[in-house]
Amino acid sequence: MSIEGILDELEGLLIDAARVPFTNKRVLEEDDVARLLDELREALPKAISDASKIMEERQRILEDAQKEAQHIVEKAKSYTIKLTDENMITKQAQEQSAEILTQAHKQAADLHDDAVKYADQVFKHLSGNLEKALEVVKQGHSELHQQQKK
Numbered sequence: 001m002s003i004e005g006i007l008d009e010l011e012g013l014l015i016d017a018a019r020v021p022f023t024n025k026r027v028l029e030e031d032d033v034a035r036l037l038d039e040l041r042e043a044l045p046k047a048i049s050d051a052s053k054i055m056e057e058r059q060r061i062l063e064d065a066q067k068e069a070q071h072i073v074e075k076a077k078s079y080t081i082k083l084t085d086e087n088m089i090t091k092q093a094q095e096q097s098a099e100i101l102t103q104a105h106k107q108a109a110d111l112h113d114d115a116v117k118y119a120d121q122v123f124k125h126l127s128g129n130l131e132k133a134l135e136v137v138k139q140g141h142s143e144l145h146q147q148q149k150k
Contacts, residue, residue: 007136009036010033013033014026014140025147028143040137044133047129051123051126054119054123058118058119065107065108066108068104068107072101072103073101076097076100080097
């Protein structure tokens with residue numbers, strides 16, 4: 001079950017739990033809460049693993065962009081060398097080389113920015129889910145201690 005599914009089920013247990021008269025406390029089935037906490041513990045390492053895979057994918061994208069930029073730069077350099085014999089052709093080659101180089105750097109920068117934005121979005125989403133999960137766990141833990149004190 002996904003982390004959100006577990007949290008939804010935990011929330012459902014809380015909402016459906018019987019109220020203690022004249023308080024804002026609820027009575028939860030310990031086995032149900034313990035089962036959901038166990039499922040949450042199992043799901044969290046998967047979420048962390050997914051985030052790690054995303055970082056690896058981001059790194060691969062950056063490396064591919066760098067290789068592509070290097071390839072374009074090398075292509076531009078060899079094109080420039082090839083056309084240096086004639087003055088007019090040399091000037092055109094230098095202009096095209098510079099344009100290709102600028103485009104390559106822009107493409108590499110765009111790919112890098114896209115990879116960083118994607119990783120940032122995934123981490124924000126994961127962080128939000130983890131914060132929600134932690135809040136539910138803390139609330140359940142607090143209620144458990146409050147019930148235990150009675």
